[in-house]
Amino acid sequence: ETGVTQTPRHLVMGMTNKKSLKCEQHLGHNAMYWYKQSAKKPLELMFVYNFKEQTENNSVPSRFSPECPNSSHLFLHLHTLQPEDSALYLCASSQVQGSNYGYTFGSGTRLTVV
């Protein structure tokens, strides 16, 4: 375990479903991130939260909706997804400044949209 826990590990959903991905960290970090990793592609940054405030939305479609109720929890709400949204979704956390040890990543949620 890295200290960043993602649930569920695997998710299959239909294009009309609504689901949520959850990320939790108890490392005392103040920044949390969502990344997407499609097959054979580099990790793509989706969203950034610093002290619960969203500071980055990397041109992500509105069918992905993040929520950060506190510094320890991050959600990614999914609705009306497309098959091309199938990917590994990774959550990470870090200190806001002076991030001497970079990011700590969770193990990811493998999402399949059918």
Add this chain to the structure above:
Amino acid sequence: DAKTTQPPSMDCAEGRAANLPCNHSTISGNEYVYWYRQIHSQGPQYIIHGLKNNETNEMASLIITEDRKSSTLILPHATLRDTAVYYCIVSGPNAGNMLTFGGGTRLMVKP
């Protein structure tokens, strides 16, 4: 953000040192060099980072050239479990400087 260039793949014999190069010729003065690795279907794992001095920890050593335009990650005694994609990333130390991943180097450690 500065961009990095890494070879797409490398092989290494088990027990030998693995030397993974990275070019970052446009790195800025306050940007660090970070190395992460990603074992298949897992989240990336932090390995090491440095600014200008060479660094060593229990996982690896990082050698940064004097002009900071390139670096080398050294795994001193590679094992089969070191087979992974290794990412070299440059980023500043502040809140606005985020990690941007490239394609990395796929290291295959062979028996």
